[in-house]
Amino acid sequence: MTASATEEPSRRALLLRSAALGAAGLLGLGYRPAAAEPPPETTRIRLAHTPYICAAPQYLAEEFLRLEGFTQWEYLAVGTREGINAVAEGRVDIAMWSTPELVFHLDSGQPLVALAGVHGGCYELFGGERVRAVRDLKGKTAAIHYFGSGDHVLLSTMLAYVGINPRTEVNWITGRELRNAMDLFSDGKADAFVGFAQEPPELRLKKIGHVIINTAQDRPWSQYFCCMVIANRDFVERNPVATKRAPRAILKGVDICATDPQRAARFLVEKLYETRYPIGLEVMKSAQYSRWREANPEDTLRFYALRLHEVGMIKTTPQKLIAQGTDWRFLNELRKELKA
Numbered sequence: 001m002t003a004s005a006t007e008e009p010s011r012r013a014l015l016l017r018s019a020a021l022g023a024a025g026l027l028g029l030g031y032r033p034a035a036a037e038p039p040p041e042t043t044r045i046r047l048a049h050t051p052y053i054c055a056a057p058q059y060l061a062e063e064f065l066r067l068e069g070f071t072q073w074e075y076l077a078v079g080t081r082e083g084i085n086a087v088a089e090g091r092v093d094i095a096m097w098s099t100p101e102l103v104f105h106l107d108s109g110q111p112l113v114a115l116a117g118v119h120g121g122c123y124e125l126f127g128g129e130r131v132r133a134v135r136d137l138k139g140k141t142a143a144i145h146y147f148g149s150g151d152h153v154l155l156s157t158m159l160a161y162v163g164i165n166p167r168t169e170v171n172w173i174t175g176r177e178l179r180n181a182m183d184l185f186s187d188g189k190a191d192a193f194v195g196f197a198q199e200p201p202e203l204r205l206k207k208i209g210h211v212i213i214n215t216a217q218d219r220p221w222s223q224y225f226c227c228m229v230i231a232n233r234d235f236v237e238r239n240p241v242a243t244k245r246a247p248r249a250i251l252k253g254v255d256i257c258a259t260d261p262q263r264a265a266r267f268l269v270e271k272l273y274e275t276r277y278p279i280g281l282e283v284m285k286s287a288q289y290s291r292w293r294e295a296n297p298e299d300t301l302r303f304y305a306l307r308l309h310e311v312g313m314i315k316t317t318p319q320k321l322i323a324q325g326t327d328w329r330f331l332n333e334l335r336k337e338l339k340a
Contacts, residue, residue, distance in 0.1 A: 040069045040242035047246075048083045048095035049075035052197035053274045054122040054227060054287050055096045056264055060253030061246075068245035081146055087232050088112050094231040094246050098150030098196075100157060102230060103304045105148075106325035107314035111233035115247050116331040117225035117297030118254055120288040121216025123154055124200040126209035128191045133212060134162050136191075141171040143181040143190035150226075151181070151194035153308070158213065158221075160307040167311065185209065196226070201279045216286050224300040225291065236327060244330045251292060251334060258289035293335065298322055 045065065047058055058075075065073045078086040084101060086092040088110035096118055105112055131137055137159060144152040156166035164170065173190055175181040185193035186208050195203060203209055215221040229247045236243045257264045261284035265277055274280040305318035314321075 041239040043071040054197040057253030061249040064249035100153035101150040107316045116229040123215040125213040140191040142192045143184040157307045160311045
């Protein structure tokens with residue numbers, strides 16, 4: 001998906017842009033700081049397109065990127081398995097991505113940089129009849145999208161937190177071809193499944209399973225970010241001004257999700273990201289989009305890294321991982337500018 005400032009906007013695009021800018025006005029999201037800065041080193045920005053709607057802020061950001069000095073932006077359809085690799089390889093410049101999965105990739109030395117926390121609360125752990133608590137998963141089967149995915153790493157962290165070794169004391173099965181992890185759980189082939197974005201509402205509609213942990217409500221998980229803004233390290237080093245401007249557009253999208261979830265859900269419908277308005281609205285209301293203004297994303301990375309390091313799933317110490325894989329300069333500046 002590509003957008004350019006030279007294209008003649010359609011009536012719907014104009015309406016969507018007006019809606020986003022109207023929300024920005026109500027939120028007090030001004031543009032003077034952007035105008036006072038040097039222009040971005042590049043006017044082209046590439047973002048990841050994934051099917052999960054908790055990433056709504058980066059799609060709402062499309063309405064702000066032009067005002068940040070970008071004349072061309074692309075949402076590249078990289079999917080869920082290859083999205084973070086696309087950022088590391090430089091095919092995508094910046095993206096919202098799962099924090100647990102990010103930890104796994106930072107440990108492997110990929111050239112990724114975490115720039116800001118975005119939101120918490122999009123993950124929920126569902127159990128079947130034999131599982132009422134995380135401890136009940138010892139010796140049971142969990143369905144995951146793929147090894148190293150955000151749901152796999154998050155559930156591994158939950159298991160480690162209660163003293164279960166995720167590498168040896170749980171059986172893992174993955175979705176293949178047309179049968180994803182949620183289907184395996186729905187069909188009774190797994191005792192647990194971690195759903196995120198629109199998956200938990202879909203399971204509730206089907207009345208399948210029960211919630212063991214809701215990361216929007218249950219501590220300690222509710223204290224941490226499930227998604228962050230990440231970027232390719234080389235892009236950050238070559239384009240510091242653009243690196244600040246692109247996350248600013250995303251964070252303005254975050255504020256719309258936080259203060260006007262109905263408008264964000266309508267945007268998702270109009271753009272065909274999620275045509276089921278009730279499901280989009282539930283996700284917009286349940287995800288903790290206001291957390292970026294108050295919580296420390298470094299605490300999240302430290303928490304996940306420590307748990308995974310303790311059970312041998314990563315080799316890098318939390319201190320080294322944070323030192324090599326984060327850059328909070330832009331977030332600190334944006335919090336001041338956007339009156340966090």
